[in-house]
Amino acid sequence: MIEKKVDIAVIGxxxxxxxxxxxxxxxxxxxxxxxxxxxxxxxxxQCIHDGFGLHLFDKNYTGPEYAEEMVNRLENAGVPYLxxxxxxxxxxxxxxxxxxxxxxxxxxxxxxxxxxxxxERTRGALEIPGTRPAGIYTAGVAQNLVNIQNLxxxxxxxxxxxxxxxxxxxxxxxxxxxxxxxxxEILPYCSGLVRNRVQCLEDYGIPLTLSSTVIDIHGKxxxxxxxxxxxxxxxxxxxxxxxKIDCDTLLLSVGLIPENExxxxxxxxxxxxxxxxxxxNFYETSTEGIFSCGxxxxxxxxxxxxxxxxxxxxxxxAEYAKGKWKHSGGKPVKIGNGISYVVPQYIRNDCNEVxxxxxxxxxxxxxxxxxxxxxDVVFKKRVLKVIPSEMNILKLKSIDPEKDVEVKIVIIxxxxx
Amino acid sequence: MDKIHxxxxxxxxxxGCALARALSRYKLDVLVxxxxxxxxxxxxxxxxxxxxxxxxxxxxxxxxxxxxxxxSYFQRLSDELDFPVKFIGKLVVxxxxxxxxxxxxxxxxxxxxxxxxxxxxxxxxxxxxxxxxNGFAAMHSPVSGITSPxxxxxxxxxxxxxxxxxxxxxxxxxxxxxxxxxxVVQVSxxxxxxxxxxxxxxxxxxxxxxxxxxxxDHRMYPCRGxxxxxxxxxTLIKRLIYPTPSKDGVTLGIHITPTLDGxxxxxxxxxxxxxxxxxxxxxxxxxxxxxxSSQFLPPIKEAKFIRNYAGIRAKLFHPSxxxxxxxxxxxxxxxxxxxxxxxxxxxxxxxxAPAIAEKVVGIIGEKEALVDDxxxxxxxxxxxxxxxxxxxxxARLIEQDPxxxxxxxxxETITKKEVLAALNNPLGVRTLDGVKKRCRAGMGRCQGGxxxxxxxxxMTDEYxxxxxxxxxxxxxxxxxxxxxxxxxxxx
Numbered sequence: 001m002i003e004k005k006v007d008i009a010v011i012g013x014x015x016x017x018x019x020x021x022x023x024x025x026x027x028x029x030x031x032x033x034x035x036x037x038x039x040x041x042x043x044x045x046q047c048i049h050d051g052f053g054l055h056l057f058d059k060n061y062t063g064p065e066y067a068e069e070m071v072n073r074l075e076n077a078g079v080p081y082l083x084x085x086x087x088x089x090x091x092x093x094x095x096x097x098x099x100x101x102x103x104x105x106x107x108x109x110x111x112x113x114x115x116x117x118x119x120e121r122t123r124g125a126l127e128i129p130g131t132r133p134a135g136i137y138t139a140g141v142a143q144n145l146v147n148i149q150n151l152x153x154x155x156x157x158x159x160x161x162x163x164x165x166x167x168x169x170x171x172x173x174x175x176x177x178x179x180x181x182x183x184x185e186i187l188p189y190c191s192g193l194v195r196n197r198v199q200c201l202e203d204y205g206i207p208l209t210l211s212s213t214v215i216d217i218h219g220k221x222x223x224x225x226x227x228x229x230x231x232x233x234x235x236x237x238x239x240x241x242x243x244k245i246d247c248d249t250l251l252l253s254v255g256l257i258p259e260n261e262x263x264x265x266x267x268x269x270x271x272x273x274x275x276x277x278x279x280x281n282f283y284e285t286s287t288e289g290i291f292s293c294g295x296x297x298x299x300x301x302x303x304x305x306x307x308x309x310x311x312x313x314x315x316x317x318a319e320y321a322k323g324k325w326k327h328s329g330g331k332p333v334k335i336g337n338g339i340s341y342v343v344p345q346y347i348r349n350d351c352n353e354v355x356x357x358x359x360x361x362x363x364x365x366x367x368x369x370x371x372x373x374x375x376d377v378v379f380k381k382r383v384l385k386v387i388p389s390e391m392n393i394l395k396l397k398s399i400d401p402e403k404d405v406e407v408k409i410v411i412i413x414x415x416x417x
Numbered sequence: 418m419d420k421i422h423x424x425x426x427x428x429x430x431x432x433g434c435a436l437a438r439a440l441s442r443y444k445l446d447v448l449v450x451x452x453x454x455x456x457x458x459x460x461x462x463x464x465x466x467x468x469x470x471x472x473x474x475x476x477x478x479x480x481x482x483x484x485x486x487x488x489s490y491f492q493r494l495s496d497e498l499d500f501p502v503k504f505i506g507k508l509v510v511x512x513x514x515x516x517x518x519x520x521x522x523x524x525x526x527x528x529x530x531x532x533x534x535x536x537x538x539x540x541x542x543x544x545x546x547x548x549x550x551n552g553f554a555a556m557h558s559p560v561s562g563i564t565s566p567x568x569x570x571x572x573x574x575x576x577x578x579x580x581x582x583x584x585x586x587x588x589x590x591x592x593x594x595x596x597x598x599x600x601v602v603q604v605s606x607x608x609x610x611x612x613x614x615x616x617x618x619x620x621x622x623x624x625x626x627x628x629x630x631x632x633x634d635h636r637m638y639p640c641r642g643x644x645x646x647x648x649x650x651x652t653l654i655k656r657l658i659y660p661t662p663s664k665d666g667v668t669l670g671i672h673i674t675p676t677l678d679g680x681x682x683x684x685x686x687x688x689x690x691x692x693x694x695x696x697x698x699x700x701x702x703x704x705x706x707x708x709x710s711s712q713f714l715p716p717i718k719e720a721k722f723i724r725n726y727a728g729i730r731a732k733l734f735h736p737s738x739x740x741x742x743x744x745x746x747x748x749x750x751x752x753x754x755x756x757x758x759x760x761x762x763x764x765x766x767x768x769x770a771p772a773i774a775e776k777v778v779g780i781i782g783e784k785e786a787l788v789d790d791x792x793x794x795x796x797x798x799x800x801x802x803x804x805x806x807x808x809x810x811x812a813r814l815i816e817q818d819p820x821x822x823x824x825x826x827x828x829e830t831i832t833k834k835e836v837l838a839a840l841n842n843p844l845g846v847r848t849l850d851g852v853k854k855r856c857r858a859g860m861g862r863c864q865g866g867x868x869x870x871x872x873x874x875x876m877t878d879e880y881x882x883x884x885x886x887x888x889x890x891x892x893x894x895x896x897x898x899x900x901x902x903x904x905x906x907x908x
Contacts, residue, residue: 101822124724134889221893
């Protein structure tokens with residue numbers, strides 16, 4: 001058994017973990033970054049489309065270019081890393097068990113940064129009835145098979161879900177000469193970013209069918225067809241609207257789930273809304289000295305946001321490892337009308353700065369976003385449009401941590417306005 | 418093919434595999450023909466894996482006696498063949514007071530059938546055993562257990578194979594005749610196999626296969642059972658949870674089964690359907706499974722489901738005809754000598770399988786002397802399951818072989834070495850589903866999302882094949898259609 005001690009162990013080398021490792025190291029901590037894939041960069045490596053780095057680097061990178069930029073920073077900072085190594089156990093004492101090809105490693109850390117990313121919702125999690133043939137893939141798996149393995153996964157493709165990966169794969173497969181029949185979305189609006197809807201579907205003439213879903217799957221060996229039907233506002237299926245679509249491939253892009261199985265082993269409490277850890281404004285979880293950032297904490301719109309979070313969390317973890325502050329707990333942020341989640345979920349009692357990240361429950365037009373601190377309105381902004389696929393970030397610099405913080409949406413009454 | 422086998426077994430479900438293994442201890446040339454790509458390819462793979470105690474069926478019936486007898490083989494089979502069994506016990510729960518009478522009848526049946534340890538417990542004792550389960554009273558059956566239906570079939574078949582039994586997959590029997598006391602079996606690829614004995618353990622197709630040569634009026638009524646499987650929820654229940662059986666007596670009711678790997682199975686349902694191969698899941702039944710299971714186990718509503726699937730029971734009766742049950746048919750045909758039909762082997766078929774096999778051996782043994790094969794090896798070793806080992810053992814294995822140091826399936830913690838072991842399985846099964854059944858890679862919460870691309874790579878390297886030659890299961894279930902782009906020149 002290999003034994004090792006370190007100030008900070010970072011688990012996962014995607015956009016969040018890479019940034020966290022760099023900033024922890026630059027803050028003076030002794031860091032080890034552990035990645036289960038044979039390469040650094042995580043899912044970025046299979047994202048060969050552009051649109052990465054616009055916020056962080058003011059560049060329009062592809063995923064691999066963005067990863068390269070981050071890995072350069074990692075190497076410049078001199079962060080040691082392991083690839084092809086997987087953490088299979090983590091406990092509250094911050095002891096990690098790592099499988100490596102050189103042996104089993106026991107790693108004892110003063111602080112741990114969780115950055116394992118997320119997985120995709122599968123057909124099983126969606127509970128779609130029907131047969132179980134070959135030819136049903138989640139969009140990210142299809143992206144790996146096509147972009148990395150260079151494999152043609154099918155011929156006639158239906159995509160269920162208008163999440164960003166699904167939209168990007170619709171375009172990718174169309175470019176590669178597959179027949180992309182349509183994208184089907186259960187919601188009455190596209191669930192991916194506006195730029196992806198325009199650049200991936202509209203520019204390529206791929207139809208998007210809203211308020212519809214796949215209710216049956218046909219074909220015993222290889223997929224032969226799916227049955228699509230309209231749904232009402234409460235997602236009840238209208239069986240008079242069924243349409244059978246012949247296809248041999250079904251891609252699922254219906255949500256990402258933060259992958260927190262390891263976090264649970266360390267006693268980290270999770271938020272039912274995000275499926276990620278409950279954290280305070282230093283991104284410390286309920287387990288002292290364990291931090292979380294990136295898509296394992298909550299699903300981000302773009303890699304840049306995950307990295308930004310990672311940079312902040314790396315610094316905070318380094319401060320903790322040096323003993324600059326202690327576990328606090330703190331006061332829960334109140335989630336008001338129209339808000340689906342807020343990160344962080346707690347505000348520490350020793351800090352009056354907080355960056356609130358949140359999403360709305362549904363598209364709203366002409367509303368006010370309001371943040372209250374006790375009885376005081378500390379933030380108020382009128383927005384013409386706000387949609388769930390776009391994360392809102394706002395920074396508050398002088399809140400009173402002894403008083404409640406609440407985020408809510410207030411609909412502006414047209415008659416009064 | 419002029420070779421004349423002593424025995425051909427049609428079907429490599431749990432009964433066929435148990436029989437192949439039971440016959441492999443004798444000096445006999447045994448061949449198994451299977452239409453699917455693997456053992457447990459049809460009904461057996463969708464079995465809930467419950468080892469029944471034997472209180473359910475009518476005293477004196479084959480179903481009852483072979484159930485109780487079959488149960489007694491399991492521990493030894495598990496020790497010899499290294500497949501998992503766990504006698505976790507079962508609660509048959511009465512929701513209301515008026516169901517207690519039904520539980521008493523069940524207990525009475527159990528005593529008559531020779532089942533040990535049955536006891537009636539009250540609602541308070543239910544909570545003591547299973548804090549999450551709601552019920553008025555229950556029958557506790559301590560000897561009930563669980564296994565993995567496909568690992569059991571694989572273990573039986575691999576040991577049979579080790580002892581000389583041949584398995585031929587993707588080979589459907591299309592015709593049977595008898596020439597000069599020798600069976601001539603035609604199969605889907607046009608080949609012909611010959612044997613002195615023919616055993617029909619073709620499951621759902623057993624009536625049809627028997628009628629290729631025998632005259633009988635057995636009719637199969639396919640009865641579909643749908644399941645849900647949850648993500649790992651170790652702490653929810655420890656035992657099998659069953660409802661008090663329905664009065665129609667068709668099935669055991671929708672029950673809740675903890676699996677060996679910490680998941681929970683809900684189901685199976687029971688719907689009579691038209692086609693023998695219609696294993697599609699349906700919305701109505703999926704909703705019903707959730708509804709009915711949550712009556713006993715309310716927290717199941719919060720569980721994360723990772724898959725739903727269905728299998729089909731080979732039933733010989735239809736409740737609309739007023740028949741409540743039909744016994745197993747296990748007999749040599751009256752006019753076609755040395756043709757043994759095993760028809761209507763449904764629940765408790767998996768538990769009874771080892772006893773059914775011995776019964777068939779007995780039928781053959783009555784007609785001719787069976788000579789022990791002194792080379793028979795009763796033991797078979799299962800591949801290593803890395804996740805089950807201690808840290809020290811894990812460390813030691815990685816030092817021996819770095820392929821244990823690469824985790825391929827992250828949800829189930831399956832190493833590259835385990836995938837390689839599955840790829841090189843003794844039966845020569847070379848499909849993605851074959852890998853999944855053998856080492857669990859792809860059975861977890863991401864359902865193969867993260868590991869499929871890597872397994873495809875390992876398969877193409879290990880077998881020296883192209884990705885287009887990789888199939889999910891049979892040869893119509895291809896995964897890939899060539900490359901997206903032509904390979905670029907290296908350098």
